[in-house]
Amino acid sequence: MRILMIAPPGAGKGTQGALIAAHFNIPHIATGELLRDHVARQTALGQAVQAYLDRGELVPDQIVLDMTREAIIAAKAAGGGYVLDGIPRNMEQARAAYEIGSELGMTADVALHLQADDAELTRRLLARAALEHRSDDTAEVIAQRLALYHEVTAPIIAWYRDRGILVSVDAMRSAPEVGREILADLEAMRPSLDHPPAQERLPLDMISLGEAFGATGSSR
Ligand code: AMP
Secondary structure, X not given: OEEEEEOOOOOOHHHHHHXXXXXXXXXXXXXHHHHHHHXXXXXXXXXXXXXXXXXXXOOOHHHXXXXXXXXXXXHHHOOOOXXXXXXXXXXHHHHHHHHHHHHHXXXXXXXXXXXXXXXXXXXXXXXXXXHHOOOOOOHHHHHHHHHHHHHHHOOHHHHHHXXXXXXXXXXXXXHHHHHHHHHHHHHHHHHHHHOOOHHHOOOOOHHHHHHHHOOOOOOO
């Protein structure tokens, strides 16, 4: 099972990603967690990305793509499944993640979209701020992260819908309820993923992806 998650901040991708990973016994590759770990350890990379995280901006694409490639190579060696959490975040990353997946024979089977409205997301993130003290869970930075999600991440969803791998889940409910639905949906898909009929796997149209987002795209 190879899954990527597209979700606004606060929709629960960390929680649900961990649940999916445990259920299918696959690695949970969370770019935000990997970056925060570098910041906590004050590695050279951590020092380079800290200001982006603090401001709620995207770190440069190449940094997260290099991390993702390394993690997908490890996932391949570990059995071939993965759940990607936090990438892709923009059109360039969607395209590059597909290229990495193709090269390694590890493209995603499912794009899992968690849907929730901004008021609920803001409420959850402010509640989390009181518990976890993440540098990017302040009201101002939350607003910036949500705006960025709508501007550069959400448009990617249509591309996965066109490809026929999109699964959308209502994430306005409690985490256990959302988790139960995700696992039920993924379990229902499992037999067809194990033996995918070729005609059901639509080829990816890289050109239309480029056109949909403009020639150069944005790495913000
Ligand atoms: P997350 O834990 O997924 O909410 O990510 C936290 C922060 O890490 C984001 O606000 C970005 O600054 C950075 N980040 C995580 N994933 C990516 C990505 N794919 N591209 C760029 N920045 C990212």
